[in-house]
Amino acid sequence: MSKVTIVITAHNRKKYLPYAINSIFSTLSAKVIEDIEIITVKNFKDDNVDSWLDLHNVKNIITSEESLAQKQAIGIFNAHGDLIAFLEDDDMFALNKIYVLKKLLNYSDLDFFHNLFMPIKETTYESQIVPFSDYDIEFFHVGNLRNNKILKYIIKTYHPEMYNSCTTISKDLAMKCIHGLKKVDINTERFWFLCALEKGRRIALTKSPLTLYRVHEQSFSQHNSKLFNARLLERYIRSYTFMLKYFQEETVRRIIEEQYKLHLAHYLIYNKGNRIRKLKLALSLLSGSLKPSTIYNEYSVLSAISLLSSLMSTSLAKRILYQ
Numbered sequence: 001m002s003k004v005t006i007v008i009t010a011h012n013r014k015k016y017l018p019y020a021i022n023s024i025f026s027t028l029s030a031k032v033i034e035d036i037e038i039i040t041v042k043n044f045k046d047d048n049v050d051s052w053l054d055l056h057n058v059k060n061i062i063t064s065e066e067s068l069a070q071k072q073a074i075g076i077f078n079a080h081g082d083l084i085a086f087l088e089d090d091d092m093f094a095l096n097k098i099y100v101l102k103k104l105l106n107y108s109d110l111d112f113f114h115n116l117f118m119p120i121k122e123t124t125y126e127s128q129i130v131p132f133s134d135y136d137i138e139f140f141h142v143g144n145l146r147n148n149k150i151l152k153y154i155i156k157t158y159h160p161e162m163y164n165s166c167t168t169i170s171k172d173l174a175m176k177c178i179h180g181l182k183k184v185d186i187n188t189e190r191f192w193f194l195c196a197l198e199k200g201r202r203i204a205l206t207k208s209p210l211t212l213y214r215v216h217e218q219s220f221s222q223h224n225s226k227l228f229n230a231r232l233l234e235r236y237i238r239s240y241t242f243m244l245k246y247f248q249e250e251t252v253r254r255i256i257e258e259q260y261k262l263h264l265a266h267y268l269i270y271n272k273g274n275r276i277r278k279l280k281l282a283l284s285l286l287s288g289s290l291k292p293s294t295i296y297n298e299y300s301v302l303s304a305i306s307l308l309s310s311l312m313s314t315s316l317a318k319r320i321l322y323q
Contacts, residue, residue, distance in 0.1 A: 114167055
């Protein structure tokens with residue numbers, strides 16, 4: 001019988017984990033729960049948390065691996081589902097997301113699904129049902145995404161390269177890409193979209209916010225977080241360097257090159273020196289934004305303006321970039 005596996009990753013953080021798991025179970029019937037597998041991969045032991053996971057029949061894997069990519073790989077190796085949905089410990093699924101994923105099991109050639117998200121406050125502990133219709137999902141055959149106009153449309157409309165907790169992949173795609181996954185560190189959400197573009201068959205996208213994204217100060221991905229810094233951006237830059245070696249398809253490599261430059265701009269803004277390098281990159285981004293083939297035209301302009309602003313004020317540059 002077809003199953004959905006949810007891989008929940010946690011790193012040095014246990015506060016929100018029960019709420020993430022409750023968002024999966026809350027409204028499911030006993031029959032649906034039988035077709036759901038939940039795996040947590042975390043780097044800590046906690047008697048209370050571990051007992052709670054055992055009580056709720058959650059497979060609890062404790063690892064010394066530090067990177068998010070390695071934790072996802074462990075979850076994938078232990079997954080039995082045909083679809084694997086990722087959920088970070090501080091986020092929640094909308095109460096109707098599992099039902100959407102169950103319907104997607106009917107599409108045997110589907111390798112990638114992505115939904116949008118709804119920001120929630122740090123103190124939000126209960127999930128909710130969000131508006132969704134079957135007509136809200138748009139399907140694309142990967143071969144059609146070589147068309148630059150279609151590719152720019154889906155990236156601008158659906159942001160399929162953003163946020164792990166919005167991403168679902170097939171077990172088949174996961175196993176095709178798992179050796180590359182292990183080397184991308186924290187840049188997993190972009191990796192999975194690129195992997196689907198190069199090795200996948202069909203993708204499905206929706207603007208429905210089937211993920212509740214928690215905004216708080218202990219997040220690695222939020223620019224106002226205490227953990228978002230130049231060292232974190234260095235890890236992203238290294239991941240792009242690896243992905244340029246790993247992926248071969250021309251369209252995929254072009255996306256990686258653009259994302260590399262954009263993250264490099266972020267990184268340089270956090271450094272007070274490198275004036276010549278900032279100027280060169282700003283000019284490269286501006287010239288690239290004029291090319292019809294560029295995917296991230298508007299963001300390239302914004303990043304270039306932020307880089308130039310950083311020559312006068314780092315705080316001004318951050319306000320422009322993260323407005």
